[in-house]
Amino acid sequence: MIDFALTITDTGWLTTFQDLGRRDAERLGVPSGGAADQHSAAVANLLVGNTRDAVLIESMGGELAFVPERDVLVAVTGAPSRVTVGGADVVQWSPVLVPAGAEMRISETPFGMRVYAAVAGALETERFLGSAAPDARMGFTQQIARGSRIVLRSWFAGFPGATFPQALFRLPVPVPTFPAGPWAIDAVLGPDSARIRGIRELIESSTYAVTDRSNHVGLRLNGPVLHPEGDDEIVSHGVPIGALEVPHADELIVLGRYRTLTAGYPIVGFATRTALARLGQAGPGRELRFRWVERSAAAHAAATAEESLRVLETSVHSAFDALAPARL
């Protein structure tokens, strides 16, 4: 293990340290937070041999670029992007060698919001309630500035057994699709769907557009909604990530990982756990189509997604064992 620096030569509009979020913090009033696209974050870490909850870099918009002091193994996932090392194109969703002194550059994309860069090893950063995930509301910004040097504790020292310095991997990577048209979002019905006549059919048959007032707190969607009859105040209650709320105004809100933990608006549905990653990539203008599914189908999809991560993890370990990377 050895500590060395990565110099950040460019950042997106918002580039931060990130991980999968805080555990057991919501009972204290702190949202779990973490990567908006948990799938991409987990896959990036697994691709470089890290545990899936390791600290990585999340970047939104613009271009992220950095130069390592020593050879590093990096995986870039998330929104489809152009990724180069020393000016040459490399693939996303794969481990990539970035030689000492070479710049890795990740260029902006029209098809998603966030890219993730995981580096083999442990990135050094502060924690709040056990996690490196930012909580901007609580003043824990975790922002990475252009020109800063971030420290990596790494075991990786190249693949001496590989035929080419840039080893080519053929791994079973669960790469999500980022279609140009409307994105399908699976959701299960919520407690107030029966109280608002016709909302179930309306949501299923409509297209909703993400507005520019959306952020990590929630996506605010333009599209048709219905309101419950009467205006009884709903007693404030906990709301999970992915809840589909109808506020008093004519909009639909999908709560994000940094939501306010309690709310009193009618809840007509919940995006499924597997749909959340895609919602984490939905930027302003993106069109969404909701599709109601049963809870059993949602649980099955979650189990299938988990299985694909486990298969990837095993395959990465086998591939690395075969290549016998040199260890620091």
Added chain:
Amino acid sequence: MPILRETVTVEPYGDSAVMVSIPAPDAAARRCEIVAFRSRLLARRPHGVVDVVSGLESLLVSFDPLVTSFEHVEYAARLLAELPDSGTGAAQPARRFAIPVLFDAEAAPDLDEVAGELGLTADEAIERICRSQFSISLLAAAMAPMMDGLDTPRPVRRRAEPRTDVPAGSIMIAGVNAIIQPFPGPTGWRVVGRTPHTIVDIHRERPVSFDPGDLVRFTRIDRAGAARLDGAFLTEEGVS
């Protein structure tokens, strides 16, 4: 023979959470019993339960759908609700906080509108807010103290469209509740004042000085009074 409490209501809340509430006719009983249920659940942590979020009369229990299911969590919640009280976990005595608040137009953008809806003048609305005896029912988002006990002629409605950026220290009301915004952020509540105190400090070992069960009153101050406090961390001291 211990008295078995009413069974709890457990409903699915998406693919990885349940909502637990107490089906008692009296709101005070619902609020009190859900706090007791929360302590039981956190003390025993049924398999697969990952976190909870307190509501005023309910508890959102999130679980890992890869290791448990709605049916199992529901079963565990019912078992916990039926356990006899072990008498452990006696509550600590309530502390009292007197929180100074600015009620001018800049600090209280929704005050006039709220007063109008309640058929009061702005001064009358302030007087109602300041005579309310609030009790902290839970720590909401970003450790915000969520309070019960707003003394207005009728409950206060939320905003039609949530505000996206409300300053730290804002005193906000909805229904019969009040809450203090610890950090700048969004809210659907009505903003009726602002305290110059720092409510939450993440660099402190204990980021807040209050707990659920503590009592709060608001006291009216002017700009000069606010300037003297200037972001000082809120403590129990200085209570009249």
